[in-house]
Amino acid sequence: MASKPRVKIPKSVSAGDVITIKTLIKHKMESGQRKDKEGNVIPRDIINHFEAAFNGNVVFSVDIDPAVSANPYIEFSSRISEAGTFVMKWTDDAGTVIETSKDIALKG
């Protein structure tokens, strides 16, 4: 049910720049608080963790709770001093990991 995440990130930066990265992934983020028509609790199903690593080093991560909206949007920053690859991972309650990567080049 999870589709390819959308990531907005600059393709090339000057060394030392702090860049802003915006991510959005489609997910219903079922909170586990709602009930269906028969009054049964709809089981919780959310993305519970996000992690962004640059050249293998974790730069930023989030522990996500059910109060985060459906289709979770996450915006964060990173200081870039070398060219490399950003790998972003979303983990859901079932343990499924959705991964995407983006290359960044240095200007000049």
Add this chain to the structure above:
Amino acid sequence: MNISRRAFLSTSAAASAAAFFGISGQAIATVEDVEKLIAEFGGGAAAGDAGPLQLTTPEIAENGNSVPVSVNVDSPMTDDDYIESVMIMASENPRPEVATFHFTPASGIAKASTRMRLAKTQDVLAVAKTNSGQLFKVSNNVKVTIGGCGG
């Protein structure tokens, strides 16, 4: 049946208030829940004032299902002095925890945003922790107007 008139009135008033907010049958978080979360997050350290921590939320949210929230902590973000994490809580949701951002010196600036669900008009709290364990705390009131009653 031996229910006094007063007890009956107070329970039915509470029930209708809960139904009004669309969270019928669900408890909301208590002050103790929030304090416990802060204690676990901070390792028992006392949370100071806002200091360099800024929490940005709308004053009025027209849709409680998607409320933008942003934190920004003024910090040098060096290996010796950086913001380790920021926890966001919604004090009167069924469960108060919203999200916890974890930063590293490579983050460059301690700034992050997401969107959250708010069950009703309430205070949104943020607590930031430095690498040395110092805590900062700030809260914003957000009016949630879904249902058209103006919060």
